[in-house]
Amino acid sequence: MTPFHKYHGAGNDFILLDDREGKLLHQFDQPTIARWCDRHFGIGADGLMLLRNHPDYDFEMVYYNSDGAPSSMCGNGGRCIVRFAADMGIVKEAFHFLAVDGPHRANLLPNGWVSLEMLDVTEVSRPQPDVFVLDTGSPHYITFREDVAGIDVFREGRSLRNSAPYKEKGININFVCEDEDGLTILTYERGVEDETLACGTGVTAAAIAAIFRAGVADGYFHVPVKAKGGNLAVRGQLTEGRFTNLWLEGPAVRVFGGEMD
Template sequence: MKLKFYKYHGAGNDFIIIENLHEEIKEEEKSGLAKKLCHRRFGIGGDGLIFAEPSSKADIKMRVFNPDGSEAEMCGNGIRCLAKHASNFLLKNKKLIRIETLAGVKEVEITKKQGKVSYVRVAMGKPKFDRKDIPALGEGKLIKEKLEGLEINAVNTGVPHVVVFVEDVEKVDVETLGRKIRYNELFPQGTNVNFVQKLKENEFKIRTYERGVEKETLACGTGICASGVVAATLGIAKEDEPLLFHAKGGDVYVELKEEIYMIGPAEFVFYGFYSSI
């Protein structure tokens, strides 16, 4: 089988996009294909594999598979990349795109300058703080709770996230601490883990351990959204002004209105063909 693929990144969080509009790639093949293609030494390399598929309720459907073969409900950086790809190649320069995900239909606004996509704004929906919606064991919200010697906060912004505020994010052993929290029994489906440092009013530095990738990534869109809404909830940030997050791979903005809005880049890298000989 010969597959055409497209490589994109959103603030360094990189993805392989495959157009599966006629559903030639069957359901039982997707997980294994993600493991093969996302491998950085034996495949193309990526933090996730995205299938662009037909949708009966939106302009297009996004299916996201992690390098370990698991499927993610939603991916913030990934949806920006798919929106750019769809606007350029599939939907005739459409600037407002509705994308179906396992976390619901998301509206994505494309802004172009001189004919090129300059940034993408995603309506991410409302955050879910109740433990049953994260999901996490227990009842009520999971705010300022002690775990692994840290004060954690949890929220679902499409996928489960833990947010930990620290004095110096560069001194954090993200992969060791992130892995401990990610696999803690408190989270029956696991969780992503964000370590956040406040730099000044509404400006933060962030590092994220991603579930499914099972290591630190250069950026995580849903994690940035989670960190923004938790910062506002704790009174660490002003919710009536945009929040700026510096990830290792680039900058992403969050706006907290009737729902969460994420604004950030999406960059095309290259395309190619994959065949298993």
């Protein structure tokens, strides 16, 4: 029996495994991970992560989507594994860990949220006036709408994700609307191949697209974002078209733990 822990970041939920002894990773092939993440026949999650030792960092994050395949960076997963690392006794004022897209810094905030440093973004494409494509550790398609209520995220998201030129590698689809309180977002995630209640890299991409779309002048920005599963925020710096010092912030909560055969 293998101990596991279940965490979520604004409803984006994950299975966390402590593999600092290096005994678990080889046991988790794609069918096993998919079975564990299945919401009817397993534990149920949007992804599975292993916390592993690394000689140059506080820890290494190894992440898989719910289909069992290795994934690109997961922002909410990164925040959850930081909370998990702290719960497992890795106590730091500031964390420095390695993920698939490179090193990340992170902090536990006084309000219980976790703040995660994201990669700089230097390129944003705009194939249509209200459509933006960019990479925030994972590729994202952002489409702005007057209102996101009533959107069939599964149907429309799946159609866009499988359209040219995105079908082969896949892309995450985000439907976004703006109001005086910030952004509201709905996300269809590749690898999960369904709507998720939140997506950290998608929230980051939406905030950047909103700043780009508004033509905001260089300087500091802070964008509140409401996902289906809860509230998050993105802060950063815009300088001559470069988005730097990007931080994704939001809740990271342990739900339960147990053992799985």
